[in-house]
């Protein structure tokens with residue numbers, strides 16, 4: 788990858804041999820490897836690694852999970868928050884694992900819609916919940932730094948399963964992700 792980035796430096800008109808850029812191809816390669824490490828990680832395994840039996844069937848929400856991903860069209864970042872909920876059906880997972888699952892799928896080339904559904908599907912597969920819900924709100928650098936140049940637009944995507952198809956459950960989830968309980 789570093790060789791390819793050295794070529795790219797030359798192709799954009801830079802001098803890849805100048806002092807400040809000597810280590811850049813390797814740095815960028817490392818950064819890109821980190822930003823795409825999700826390809827070698829398995830979200831369902833992560834959820835299963837801290838899965839506990841509990842007879843609880845009330846909604847669990849982990850909200851405001853920060854998210855950094857790369858859009859697959861321009862390989863530019865999109866940045867925002869994920870809100871994830873599920874209603875257990877005999878099994879709960881470690882709370883941190885929800886954030887890890889968001890990272891597994893964020894650290895790939897993505898479209899926001901697919902990212903949203905992949906998070907939902909992993910939770911469905913690992914926990915077989917009564918319902919699950921994912922909302923992602925993000926700003927896309929490809930719409931800000933270039934192209935249409937819209938600085939303030941926010942894209943919201945959602946995916947719901949099971950009980951969250953019911954108005955009442957979905958409304959409760961949406962109300963709770965809008966609230967600021969610790970303020």
Ligand SMILES: Nc1nc2c(ncn2[C@@H]2O[C@H](COP(=O)(O)OP(=O)(O)OP(=O)(O)O)[C@@H](O)[C@H]2O)c(=O)[nH]1
Nearest residue numbers: 858859860861897898899900927929930933934935
């Ligand atoms: N649906 C979806 N579209 C995305 C996402 N990220 C970027 N895009 C869009 O992907 C589209 C690619 O469109 P193209 O017309 O092939 O590319 P382009 O000529 O660079 O388009 P512009 O961005 O409009 O200049 C653009 O409309 C982007 O805004 C995403 O997560 N979901």
Ligand SMILES: [Zn+2]
Nearest residue numbers: 858860861929
């Ligand atoms: Zn893009």
